[in-house]
Amino acid sequence: MATVTVLYPSGHKFDLDYYLNTHMPLVGKNWGPEGLKSYEIVQFTEGGVYQIQAVLKWTSLEAFNKAAKDVVLGDIPNFTTAPATLITGESKQAITL
Template sequence: MATVTVIYPSGHKFDLDYYLNTHMPLVAKTWGSEGLSGYEIVQFTEGGAFQIQATLKWKSLEAWNKAAKDVVLGDIPNFTTAPATLLTGESKQSLTL
């Protein structure tokens, strides 16, 4: 299992409606068959360094690396001027209560 975390800094235009209703369905449709197993979107409270975080769960880092070269990342300018920071890693431990 692998995780890709995408964070968007505060202080930039961000169309949350487009992001949730257009971009994330594009993410699920495009990457669902390529190893994406789920995601969570968090909107942070105002005044912090970041405004939005997307945590994407992948079957493997290899699946992410293969899928990352497509139209999904090209859609980012349609909802924000913020530079996205991507953090990738392999899951070492997880707990759901």
């Protein structure tokens, strides 16, 4: 299992309605069959460094790297001017309490 975290910095236009209701369904439709298992969207409180975080759980980083070359990334300008920061990693331990 792998995690891809996408961080969008504060101080940029961000259409949250479009992101949640159009972009993320596009993500699920296109990336689900490619190995995306789940995602969580977090909106941070005002005044922080970042405004939005997406945490995507994948079967592997290889699956993400293969899928990340499609229409999903091309949709980003439709909801934000923020440069996205990607952080990727392989899961070493997961505990559900």
